[in-house]
Amino acid sequence: MTPANGSILEARDLCLRFGAVEALRSVSLAVQAGSIHALIGPNGAGKSSLLNCLSGFYRPWSGAVLFQDEDISTARPPMRSTLGIGRTFQGIQTYPSMTARDNILTGFHSRMSGGVFAALFRTPALIRQEEAFTARAEEIIAFLELEQDRHRVVGDMSYGLRKRVDLGRALATDPKILIMDEPMAGMSPEEKGDLARFILDIRDHFGIPVVLVEHDMDVVMDISDRVTVLEFGEVIAEGPPERIADDERVITAYLGAAEVAV
Amino acid sequence: MRPTGVYFENFAAEARVLETRRARLWLVALCILLVALPMLAGPWLLGQLTYAFITLIAVYGLFVTVGMAGQINIAQSAFVGVGAFSAAKLSGLGVPFWLVIPAAALITGAVSVLFALPAARVRGFYLALTTLAAQVMFPIVILALPMSWLGGLVGMPVVSPDLFGLSLGGPRGFYWLALAFAAAATWCAFNLPRSRLGRAMRAVHDNDTAASVMGIPVTRIKIEAFFVGALFAGVAGALTAYFLQFVTVSSFTLFASVWYLGMLIVGGIHSPLGPILGVAFITLIQEGLHAISNALLQSGSNIGGGAVFALSSILLALCILIALIFEPRGLAHLWQTAKTTFRLWPFPRN
Ligand SMILES: Nc1ncnc2c1ncn2[C@@H]1O[C@H](COP(=O)(O)OP(=O)(O)OP(=O)(O)O)[C@@H](O)[C@H]1O
Ligand SMILES: [Mg+2]
Numbered sequence: 001m002t003p004a005n006g007s008i009l010e011a012r013d014l015c016l017r018f019g020a021v022e023a024l025r026s027v028s029l030a031v032q033a034g035s036i037h038a039l040i041g042p043n044g045a046g047k048s049s050l051l052n053c054l055s056g057f058y059r060p061w062s063g064a065v066l067f068q069d070e071d072i073s074t075a076r077p078p079m080r081s082t083l084g085i086g087r088t089f090q091g092i093q094t095y096p097s098m099t100a101r102d103n104i105l106t107g108f109h110s111r112m113s114g115g116v117f118a119a120l121f122r123t124p125a126l127i128r129q130e131e132a133f134t135a136r137a138e139e140i141i142a143f144l145e146l147e148q149d150r151h152r153v154v155g156d157m158s159y160g161l162r163k164r165v166d167l168g169r170a171l172a173t174d175p176k177i178l179i180m181d182e183p184m185a186g187m188s189p190e191e192k193g194d195l196a197r198f199i200l201d202i203r204d205h206f207g208i209p210v211v212l213v214e215h216d217m218d219v220v221m222d223i224s225d226r227v228t229v230l231e232f233g234e235v236i237a238e239g240p241p242e243r244i245a246d247d248e249r250v251i252t253a254y255l256g257a258a259e260v261a262v
Numbered sequence: 263m264r265p266t267g268v269y270f271e272n273f274a275a276e277a278r279v280l281e282t283r284r285a286r287l288w289l290v291a292l293c294i295l296l297v298a299l300p301m302l303a304g305p306w307l308l309g310q311l312t313y314a315f316i317t318l319i320a321v322y323g324l325f326v327t328v329g330m331a332g333q334i335n336i337a338q339s340a341f342v343g344v345g346a347f348s349a350a351k352l353s354g355l356g357v358p359f360w361l362v363i364p365a366a367a368l369i370t371g372a373v374s375v376l377f378a379l380p381a382a383r384v385r386g387f388y389l390a391l392t393t394l395a396a397q398v399m400f401p402i403v404i405l406a407l408p409m410s411w412l413g414g415l416v417g418m419p420v421v422s423p424d425l426f427g428l429s430l431g432g433p434r435g436f437y438w439l440a441l442a443f444a445a446a447a448t449w450c451a452f453n454l455p456r457s458r459l460g461r462a463m464r465a466v467h468d469n470d471t472a473a474s475v476m477g478i479p480v481t482r483i484k485i486e487a488f489f490v491g492a493l494f495a496g497v498a499g500a501l502t503a504y505f506l507q508f509v510t511v512s513s514f515t516l517f518a519s520v521w522y523l524g525m526l527i528v529g530g531i532h533s534p535l536g537p538i539l540g541v542a543f544i545t546l547i548q549e550g551l552h553a554i555s556n557a558l559l560q561s562g563s564n565i566g567g568g569a570v571f572a573l574s575s576i577l578l579a580l581c582i583l584i585a586l587i588f589e590p591r592g593l594a595h596l597w598q599t600a601k602t603t604f605r606l607w608p609f610p611r612n
Contacts, residue, residue, distance in 0.1 A: 078475070078477045089475075096468055107477075109462055116489065119460055120454060127274060129458075130277060
């Protein structure tokens, strides 16, 4: 429809309602290739709703979602995951009874093969495939520094580690873009620092752009290339972090008068 | 936890179930004992063990559906029944034994998919009701069909199996047969968790919303969980038919389904070791009760079979409750904990 303008994932005029609540009112967003794009706004602003529309978990009432200039508005979540839209979740959504490595291996599901027969009789083809994908899972484990915990059951892990496993599982889907909903909520400053480093590495080493929702303004200012501010389901500002930090509307709407005074 | 000094040089070695040389030696010793047992034991013990092996196969099926994929199934006994009637019918039509077993498994699998199609769309309580419906429908359907099809109320006789002219009908031959199938089922049950399908089942069990977003086809995996569980049930059913040499609907009751579930829960629903420990434990309790009641009868007391039946039900309920309250991960987890404690001794765990 439009010429490629360097944006990899785009939302156009998304509207979404839950009963009387208008979660999104004509929201547009364009994520540039190779960038970290932060989404900020007060509670209930519609940030998660927007991410869920991007990953296909919510179906917007109107508007379109474009991925690499193709309209994917009708694609369901597993399809979008296969296309290359990876995501991590708000809160803890890992598989608690499985080990860290098995959690990550599930991310390879759509790129592995083999059904009931191979699984029951452990065919040579399956063994070869398991070895190849275990090696790839180990690369992710090394990147996320999870070596000590690869065989630990995720349900027994700390919050920060579980979020890291969640990220590893998302990376295993071989994403072309990564969507993260409040990855740092509830983390200690050390854990936040680690995760910020991983997110920067994901952009720089893997070349994967990241869209994330984050409440910690220090983190947002430090790592993001672009910031979009939502309030009551509407975009009230958008631009590089320096400009957002000085924007009058953002300061009054989101940062709050108290923080301006400090 | 592993003993020290055990390390791996490649991922295939790491994926092995038996990690140490000693564990492998123990397994070999156990196999030799089980294979040699007919030389040492009488027909009564062989019969009991044969029946336990068949039960184990059915409980492995539940391990897949309930333990791995988290889809509650209280119709496993009906699925065993489908396998048994398929085997009886096929062998009656002259199909050779070695073909009857896989055919019965596949027929049972197909029937389970019929139920799984609606069942995969509901959860928890409603799923339990759907599978309960399958259990209730089983005798109704068999009895409603013409007598000449599946024997109706009377049931069907089954000729004893032979393999290329070699009769497997005697207690010894059939013991070995059941042992071979139980061993194969054990191997399959230990393979499944180490595969793409097994991990997908676990993912669906743990968090099906996340699984669906991560590219796992949840409905399909649920249906496959029922299908695989029913494959095991089909094999167990076919063996039951050959073992009893007769099939009737009254052998495949809701009660048996609950016993299967109880064995799985007591043994541990998340480990393939669970079914082995659960079947062994519950079978021992049942046999203990029988022995006690026989002794009572002989001493002239007037406790009837009904009381024993009631008592064994109460005991099963107690076992399940104790397991759920004190060790929801079952005997399998107790066993792992004990091993770890032993290896770390005198240091505490954790
Ligand atoms: N599944 C749902 N059903 C009903 N209402 C919903 C649902 N999801 C979101 N909403 C509503 O839509 C609005 C936007 O919610 P959303 O979760 O997108 O906000 P958010 O910006 O992510 O907030 P937070 O910072 O608390 O995560 C809220 O008023 C919320 O109550
Ligand atoms: Mg949110």
